[in-house]
């Protein structure tokens with residue numbers, strides 16, 4: 001029987017008795033900063049790799065949104081033995097992925113489509129999964145991740161497992177048909193999951209007001225019988241607190257809940273956009289730069305004595321070095337062998353699956 005407390009699990013760190021606000025200890029508060037710094041440093045390294053021609057596919061930055069993924073994932077139970085909570089992050093959710101045990105080296109391998117990457121070069125960026133660690137990665141058709149997490153968390157409820165799921169999606173994704181269907185299913189089935197709306201005010205070049213008439217995405221929850229809360233997504237501890245509150249209610253059997261993260265996409269949709277952000281008012285970008293989640297949290301840590309300047313600099317240096325080393329190691333690794341492209345793609349063709357056309361009953365004989 002797996003250890004449900006996770007005490008022995010490397011992802012479930014044991015901290016000293018809490019001595020700080022939000023019930024977090026000094027060590028935990030510093031780990032939150034570390035997670036923010038890793039996210040920022042990894043993406044900055046990635047941008048560099050892309051300019052050097054190492055990246056296969058796009059780079060989609062979460063600049064200004066780091067606190068959303070980090071604060072939310074920090075509030076969940078993270079394990080490595082398949083007994084913890086489950087995460088379905090988006091392309092901008094690397095912070096949550098790292099907290100769930102996604103390795104930096106795998107992250108860079110994925111972006112470089114290396115043969116050593118978790119998907120052996122078949123899929124790009126954060127599109128990989130690890131069920132033991134509890135992350136399932138994003139799914140490209142927008143809105144459909146809700147259905148996937150609804151199915152997973154329904155199985156938790158039916159089996160009586162003490163686990164919950166968290167799924168992230170953007171403001172744009174919440175205008176798809178799949179989103180509404182998934183939400184309704186999750187609500188009706190009381191799926192133990194938290195929906196995290198990343199309201200970064202843009203879907204590609206479409207501003208939120210051209211995508212929806214509601215002023216807050218929390219207004220969409222109650223229409224389906226789902227309780228919702230909106231939070232400043234640049235404030236990592238506010239996010240942590242809101243998600244922890246939601247998680248407590250979901251674990252208690254109240255069913256699905258929604259948390260909206262309010263922030264701003266400070267970069268273009270992707271780094272390869274032909275005219276990056278020419279549709280965004282530069283003053284708006286400058287205004288949101290003042291609400292940088294790392295700067296805000298750093299200042300708060302110093303102000304409250306949660307860390308000294310030296311401790312913060314050490315965290316910044318360590319995370320920078322970790323990212324550089326992981327990226328440099330990944331660069332030296334091989335691309336997949338050509339013949340490997342067809343392994344795990346085709347069946348042996350001799351044992352047809354029961355749902356193949358050949359096996360279907362002939363409707364005219366019914």
Ligand SMILES: Cc1ncc(C[n+]2csc(CCOP(=O)(O)OP(=O)(O)O)c2C)c(N)n1
Nearest residue numbers: 092140141142170171172173200202203204
């Ligand atoms: C069903 C579907 N339609 C269109 C796309 C193409 N597409 C990929 S990302 C994106 C914008 C997503 O915006 P949002 O959901 O707000 O997330 P953000 O990029 O802001 O994080 C679109 C339209 C897609 N992947 N799936």
Ligand SMILES: [Mg+2]
Nearest residue numbers: 170171202203
């Ligand atoms: Mg968006």
